[in-house]
Amino acid sequence: MRIGFGYDVHRLVEGRRLVLCGTEIPYELGLLGHSDADAAVHALMDAILGALALGDIGKLFPDNDEKYKGADSMELLARVIEIMRKNGFALGNADITIVAERPKLAPYITQMRENLAGAFSCGIAKISVKATTEEGLGLAGNGIGAYAVILLEDK
Numbered sequence: 001m002r003i004g005f006g007y008d009v010h011r012l013v014e015g016r017r018l019v020l021c022g023t024e025i026p027y028e029l030g031l032l033g034h035s036d037a038d039a040a041v042h043a044l045m046d047a048i049l050g051a052l053a054l055g056d057i058g059k060l061f062p063d064n065d066e067k068y069k070g071a072d073s074m075e076l077l078a079r080v081i082e083i084m085r086k087n088g089f090a091l092g093n094a095d096i097t098i099v100a101e102r103p104k105l106a107p108y109i110t111q112m113r114e115n116l117a118g119a120f121s122c123g124i125a126k127i128s129v130k131a132t133t134e135e136g137l138g139l140a141g142n143g144i145g146a147y148a149v150i151l152l153e154d155k
């Protein structure tokens, strides 16, 4: 078995979509980034690559590459999952914590888990997505962060 950890954060700004775990969430602000800035999927991809000791998404999908401008992070995740499989590993389970002062994410958690389970072609029971605030400290509503831990099993 291999364990991997990932962390990402993006700034909240006007005029951008808010996409987390492939789910678009209606909100007056969105995440700024070269791709769709899905911080949760970015953390998850870094966790997979970390478990494989293959670097990080910045190395794989450089943010100065026009190819990845506005990229759908779920499509990038599909490519990272392919790399995981080519290296002989399968998903054990994944646990993601999204840190957001607002908006409230609870109504979207099930959809997020289903999106990720679809990407891995696994049952939803292997995918946990949780959301927490920082009680007005830390990012304090200026951004959204995400932590991901993943367990990979040798196939």
Ligand code: MG
Residues within 6 Å of the ligand: 008, 009, 010, 033, 037, 038, 039, 042
């Ligand atoms: Mg990112």
